Amino acid sequence: VMVSTRVSGSRDLIAFASSFSNGPAGIVVVNKGKIAQIVKVELDHFIPGEKYYYYTMIGDNDNGEFSRKVIINGETTDRVAGGPENYDSLAAMAAPIKGGIVLDSPPYSAIYMLVDGHKDLTDVENTELNVPNQFSLQQNYPNPFNPSTAMDYHLHKSGFVRLTIFDVTGKRVRTLVEEHQTAGFHQFVWNGSDDNGRQLPSAVYYYSLQTDNYVETKKLTLIR
Incomplete structure (x- = not known):
């Protein structure tokens, strides 16, 4: 059965979902409005695991309403355009699924999320994805x-x-x-x-x- 998702909070929120054969579900949440939203994600035809991981992508405001820079999980670039220099090793944010999947969605943003399924994606206690190397x-x-x-x-x-x-x-x-x-x-x-x-x-x-x-x-x- 194909996994599906719903988001609540505003008509400006759009969500897409797909499942992977090894257990987890992939979700994209887009906020096309100019107001930040608190997003609650609900999944159908899916048995969640313990954790979800996500990246939040927004445009920078260094040039007013238009910018060629992208901010991912709070990090960007010193150049005139592009995203973080370390985008290929940038750690995802992580949170427990218990209590629901609730996120802040900034204006004009996209959130890319991976949700643990009934087949665990990884041993989260021993992965660098879940524990940063500094404060x-x-x-x-x-x-x-x-x-x-x-x-x-x-x-x-x-x-x-x-x-x-x-x-x-x-x-x-x-x-x-x-x-x-x-x-x-x-x-x-x-x-x-x-x-x-x-x-x-x-x-x-x-x-x-x-x-x-x-x-x-x-x-x-x-x-x-």
């Missing part, structure tokens, strides 16, 4: 953003993680993550609200990732 915090996307933006970060080792938002005065306005997390690739989608659920005004903010032995901070812009 890192990626640039959020989209940026500037409204109404939501995604922050990807890579954990080389399991441990306590804190991901927070600060305003330009250094005041903490939102704690996004404050918990123990396993090594791997993680993502948080922020909707621009503070710790009390109130929507923050247009401004430049900073988001900071802190672990036991790693701290990195990046800048983002919220536009209402």
Whole structure:
């Protein structure tokens, strides 16, 4: 039976699916709209495994609405056109299937996904696909953003993680993550609200990732 998929969230979302003889399913989700969407993927005629892996591809905004650059999982090129220099070895993002397949789909983006099937694709505990070789915090996307933006970060080792938002005065306005997390690739989608659920005004903010032995901070812009 041919595997099929459905996505919910917006008419701007389109999904395609196919299955492979060794078990996994391949899925492409396209957001043809100008607003970021939270995507929930559902599969028919398919028994999922434990993990799914994905790449998110968007256009850069270095030249206004038109750019010849491509950003894949937060990485791009220093050249005037093209994608990441290491695209042939760029690790996929990974997440557990338990609880459903839910992703952030940036405006005008394509997400390429591989979902474990009843025949396991790989031993995910021992593959470089699932465990990065260093800690890192990626640039959020989209940026500037409204109404939501995604922050990807890579954990080389399991441990306590804190991901927070600060305003330009250094005041903490939102704690996004404050918990123990396993090594791997993680993502948080922020909707621009503070710790009390109130929507923050247009401004430049900073988001900071802190672990036991790693701290990195990046800048983002919220536009209402």
